[in-house]
Amino acid sequence: MTLIGLVDCNSFYVSCERVFQPRLVGRPVGVLSNNDGCVIALSNELKALDITMGMPAFKLQHLVGQGRIRLLSSNYELYGDMSQRVQAVLGEFSAGVEPYSIDEMFVRFDGFEPGQLLEHARQLHHKVRQYTGIPVCVGVAPTRTLAKLANRAAKKIPAYGGVCVLRAESVETRALLRRFELGDLWGVGRRLVERLAVLGIRTGWDLAQADPRWIRRQFSVTVERTALELRGTPCIEMNDVDEARQRIMTSRSFGKLTDNLGEIREAIRQHGQRGAEKLRSQGSLARAVLVFLKTNPFRNDLPQYSSSLAVELPRPTDDSREILSAAGQALQRIYRKGYRYQKGGVMLLDLIDADRQQLSLLDTPQSTADRQRSQSLMATMDELNRRMGRGTVKLGTPSPGAAWHLRCNHLTQRYSTRWEELPAVKAR
Template sequence: MIGLVDCNSFYVSCERVFQPRLRGLPVGVMSNNDGCVIALSTELKALGVKMGTPAFELQHLVRRRQIHLLSSNYELYGDMSARVQEVLQEFSAGVEPYSIDEMFVRFDGFESAQLLEHARQLHHKVRQFTGIPVCVGVAPTRTLAKLANRAAKKIATYQGVCVLQPNSRETQVLLKKIELGDVWGVGRRLVERLAVMGIKSAWDLAQANPKEIRRRFSVTLERTALELRGVSCIEMNDFDEARQRIMTSRSFGKLTDDINEIREAIRQHGQRGAEKLRRQNGLAKAVLVFLKTNPFREDLQQYSPSLVLELPCPTADSREILHTAGQALKRIYRKGYLYQKGGVMLLDLIDADRQQLSLLDTPQTDAERQRSAKLMSVMDELNSRMGRGTIKLGTPSPGAAWHLRCANLTQRYSTRWDELPAARAL
């Protein structure tokens, strides 16, 4: 059996852990640059606010103090997610992260009669140790665990915990109630095509002939149909699986044509990408740099260039990556345009342990490679121990245009010494 633990309104819940005054109030968390609402509390949803609503459309409610909008505090959310995972690892046979707020949990070795009680304890322990409310769905397969989790969240009688036993009457009743569009991995176009065959519910798909589903659609949908029957055939990809390319980009806080500010942004993105590359023990062979103007500003000239430059040799050294990215920026930048976004992509990634060395390599070349790896390792260790940005290449200018707009950013309570919650005497 496998469970899916889903944190309820995760971003909002993280904020409420350290700001209890927000409990029971309509709260939303905005996207980068405070653009639109990307996380909503139940109370905010009840007011009719939808996911993706532009923040400026809600400012009249903010001014009247009817709702509360906060800037994204990803450092806090990432740390709270890690804390939830630590609790799950302590009380289960293994954890497979699916997203920042969802994790599959293995229940190998548990008797069926113990599962419900253990799932309830897990539900309680996460809330007790982290302050984050969760819902728990347990079933024989990951697809059914997703549906069990949905039932735990939507059906009040489950009280946040739903355990579906193989081929049980409860599982059949639930599958008949669930529409195809709510099944993990079944998109809108598939729903329309399956409806032509008379398949309209999760139960219908479970009863369909798997071979016919594979012939007319895909092996992926065949596996989904089998999973709905209780046959486990979908394995999670390794969470730490090496990526084939690494993109780091972000919209600027405001439009700019200042080459120095744009260079700082590219430098920050390049360093972040290099850190991710080293984390997966990889090397990059090439660097892509791009810039974009605002396509919705028809009154402004449009220009969205990009350029790929090959690195002298495969590397994860931030210095070499930033030097090449700087050369690319110099070649694509044109004055007179107001840029909205810039980014860096590391391409043609290879495993550092499988690097093919050149016949022209010398002992000096190998020594330089080892010194580079040692320097980057020290930088990463210091940044991991003391906080991101402790050691960096180049100091960003305060107030530069590329900095994000975060007018309503809360403190990073759990990761910054100078932002720890303070208790004040009455």
């Protein structure tokens, strides 16, 4: 029997910084957006001070000056590498890893009995912390939707100790479905919560007990799948959920193993453009772009290599040109000769709603005319591709060596990816 696990890194950006700066442990710490504009990641200690996501950094300078809090510039190169390290550990303890975002990964477990799996999940929980320094929560269940629920329980309920394994239709699963709000379930957005409430469906348990065919007639096949998954019937793949997410990933295995940089660049360009289209279709902007490459782990006769790199964008954007330029920079950095690659992909990170674009005033300036030209060009491209078929209009190779001059006054070292920025140890 195959079970699905969801591993979620706790306060990931802050945790990455704490791995190399233990003095930050227990202190209120926040990570800032592009150009140090606003807070995009918070430690629990910072949340306890009533500081919220998106709060402008200038409003917190008095607390920084008093030494009460610490604000750091976003270090996507470090975060992307630490995410890769977490995935590498998960790969050793599971039958497969599917990145869902930079700090969340689905993992597959095959052939475990429930009692064995609980102990295995606890061991995985411990090993990730031991090998990477990153604290995680682990939720395991027969479906992705229930695994998300299990992960939430592991994070919110101290008695679980960071690990929760659920069985379909168990008393424990029923209790959790009744305990958490309907909006806490994967794929159930605010508007859907309101529509379901009108029909008397107010909890996850209510949705699980509803007739799936009736749900499909009233809503959509997506909501029907969610209802079936809550019963323990797997029917959602990783990219099936249509709600706006905190990341968009596009990837695919190559038709054949290749070491040709030109071919790989074309694939990454295609993935980047497709990701940008998805970004615009859901009305979001991305703050960073992550590119990954990997060889075939089952080809023991070939040398193995896997790497990823995140590049920060100068401002939140949905412009394919800026996204492809960043993806091109990342690919150039991680590509290594002498390896035959099986798969590559692009992940768009830290998404925000496009209607919150006032936040861009805190980032690299862009004139109103430039922004309007960008929106008009992207809208025209999307419309032509809708009318004449996907891929009709494509962008060429981004200019090599494009410079990104970002304001990062509080940037920490890229400890794990730059030789010249390795941590220094001084003996007293």
